[in-house]
Amino acid sequence: MRNLKQEPVKTLFLGSSWESVETLKSLNEDSRFDIVGVITTVDKPVGRDQVLTPSDVKKYALENSIEVFHTEKNDEKYREALKKFHPELIVCKAFGEIVPEFFIDYPRYKAINIHFSILPKYRGAVPIQKAILNGDDKTGITIMLMSKALDEGDILEIYEEKILPKDTNLSLRKRLVKKSAEILGNTLENWINGNIKPQKQDSSSATYCWQKDISKENAEINWEEMDPEYIERMTRAFTPWPIAWTQWNNKRVKLFDVDIVKCDSNKVPGELFTDNGNLLLGTKLKDLCIKVNRLQIEGKQEMSAKEFINGRLGLS
RNA sequence: CGCGGGGUAGAGCAGUGGCAGCUCGUCAGGCUCAUAACCUGGAGGUCGUCGGUUCGAAUCCGACCCCCGCAA
Numbered sequence: 001m002r003n004l005k006q007e008p009v010k011t012l013f014l015g016s017s018w019e020s021v022e023t024l025k026s027l028n029e030d031s032r033f034d035i036v037g038v039i040t041t042v043d044k045p046v047g048r049d050q051v052l053t054p055s056d057v058k059k060y061a062l063e064n065s066i067e068v069f070h071t072e073k074n075d076e077k078y079r080e081a082l083k084k085f086h087p088e089l090i091v092c093k094a095f096g097e098i099v100p101e102f103f104i105d106y107p108r109y110k111a112i113n114i115h116f117s118i119l120p121k122y123r124g125a126v127p128i129q130k131a132i133l134n135g136d137d138k139t140g141i142t143i144m145l146m147s148k149a150l151d152e153g154d155i156l157e158i159y160e161e162k163i164l165p166k167d168t169n170l171s172l173r174k175r176l177v178k179k180s181a182e183i184l185g186n187t188l189e190n191w192i193n194g195n196i197k198p199q200k201q202d203s204s205s206a207t208y209c210w211q212k213d214i215s216k217e218n219a220e221i222n223w224e225e226m227d228p229e230y231i232e233r234m235t236r237a238f239t240p241w242p243i244a245w246t247q248w249n250n251k252r253v254k255l256f257d258v259d260i261v262k263c264d265s266n267k268v269p270g271e272l273f274t275d276n277g278n279l280l281l282g283t284k285l286k287d288l289c290i291k292v293n294r295l296q297i298e299g300k301q302e303m304s305a306k307e308f309i310n311g312r313l314g315l316s
Numbered sequence: 317c318g319c320g321g322g323g324u325a326g327a328g329c330a331g332u333g334g335c336a337g338c339u340c341g342u343c344a345g346g347c348u349c350a351u352a353a354c355c356u357g358g359a360g361g362u363c364g365u366c367g368g369u370u371c372g373a374a375u376c377c378g379a380c381c382c383c384c385g386c387a388a
Contacts, residue, residue: 045388048384050388216386251385252385252386254385277352296385297321297384297385298321298385298386299320299321299322299383299384299385300322300328300383300384301322301383301384302384303327303328304328306328307328307329307340308328309339310327310328310339310340310341311327311328311329311330311338311340312328312329312330
């Protein structure tokens with residue numbers, strides 16, 4: 001039994017995105033852990049002007065005087081990192097690189113990954129989006145050992161979280177980030193003190209999700225084939241990126257917030273029309289329409305349906 | 317110099333050389349048992365900024381600033 005408060009665990013953190021920052025922050029502010037360094041992706045060009053920008057994790061680390069290291073998918077660099085930091089524990093969240101096996105085997109207390117699904121369901125890059133898209137009523141957090149293959153390591157702890165009817169990828173992700181930051185420290189302490197026996201995953205029931213499923217191309221609504229329910233889930237799963245969209249007057253229209261409503265119309269699927277002050281889109285089902293609450297026309301700012309109607313924009 | 321759309325009242329938009337407009341909101345009054353209803357009236361604009369052309373510019377020309385879609 002190790003008293004972590006007197007003898008903090010030398011921890012190396014791997015991550016890149018804003019959600020990894022929350023995880024890093026919770027560990028950095030936890031006296032049981034001593035963050036010896038952070039590995040993150042190199043600065044990337046970002047936005048319309050392609051300005052070279054450090055990752056959110058790098059920004060946090062620099063502000064908090066934590067040493068930053070870039071491995072750039074290079075085995076030699078990984079060896080260098082081990083020599084430099086001598087970690088007893090590695091924690092990884094939304095890093096964006098596949099790490100070599102010798103690296104995750106090195107620390108005394110192994111390498112831990114946090115994944116936002118109930119593994120072995122939704123192994124891969126976009127588990128939250130996929131859970132919403134599939135209409136699941138719950139998802140969760142898996143804290144697990146890293147292994148050679150992606151998301152296949154033994155499980156230390158699972159936390160379940162309900163998916164609410166209006167949940168978007170963003171809103172659900174925020175809850176999971178917050179929750180995982182709350183439970184991580186204790187889970188790690190239990191693991192380090194030998195109170196957790198890792199559970200093997202049942203790989204025969206594994207499912208997978210790929211980043212390419214969540215792309216601008218896949219965010220275009222196919223009105224002939226998609227059910228209204230699926231379209232509504234798309235708008236939530238594709239928030240805040242890439243945003244479900246369709247065509248109107250040869251322009252892209254992003255749909256930010258929609259509802260499914262009963263309607264009695266013979267509109268063509270995908271046709272935009274107004275009815276009683278509502279902005280509706282016809283679907284392949286005659287008695288159901290998509291009611292648009294917030295939208296954005298290409299070249300315009302995001303606006304409410306009411307604002308869109310007030311401007312008339314060619315609608316009769 | 318990656319490609320493209322845009323900046324006009326608080327919001328959304330129309331307006332290609334000749335009085336600054338529309339829908340919504342807002343304010344005042346009216347009607348109504350009642351209102352996101354209806355009627356009447358009002359306030360609210362350096363037309364992104366600077367310069368140029370012109371008798372006259374929101375409108376044409378040049379430069380710059382800002383917002384957005386695509387691409388990466």
